[in-house]
Amino acid sequence: MGAQHQRRRLEELVRYGLATIASAAVSFGLPVALHEIVGLGDTLAVGIGLICAFALNFVSIRLFVFRSDGVIKRQLIGFLISSGFFRLAELWVFLLLTKLGTNYAVALIITLVCSFAAKFAVQKYLIFTRPDRGDNHPLLERR
Numbered sequence: 001m002g003a004q005h006q007r008r009r010l011e012e013l014v015r016y017g018l019a020t021i022a023s024a025a026v027s028f029g030l031p032v033a034l035h036e037i038v039g040l041g042d043t044l045a046v047g048i049g050l051i052c053a054f055a056l057n058f059v060s061i062r063l064f065v066f067r068s069d070g071v072i073k074r075q076l077i078g079f080l081i082s083s084g085f086f087r088l089a090e091l092w093v094f095l096l097l098t099k100l101g102t103n104y105a106v107a108l109i110i111t112l113v114c115s116f117a118a119k120f121a122v123q124k125y126l127i128f129t130r131p132d133r134g135d136n137h138p139l140l141e142r143r
Contacts, residue, residue: 012065016120019060027053054083061123068128078127082119090115 031049034040040048058079062068068075090111097107 015065019065023053023057026056066128075127082122
């Protein structure tokens, strides 16, 4: 792997981390604001926050992280399916680790780090690619 290729992958990984932080902020901050300031019920506020975080994740990962211009319908379906799969896998790994005697906080950190890496790989190499080229073609470098 060339130095420029490694640099691009590192930049994607940093952007992925930033998108993850933004998503976490929306997942937490929006429901709190909707409940505490606007007065919505806590369940409705959390539901709205999760939907908004999902939308933010899809858009930011597609456009900001991988700069993909592949078929949006295929990418959205893949993202939706993989998101559900990853939530289940995260729960399974967490339960397995705690069943093996791992402290819940350590188990959660291990689960989230593994999930972060796995989601990055799946989204980069399976979801946000161009089917006609099999790669991530940045929007700014269209021919």
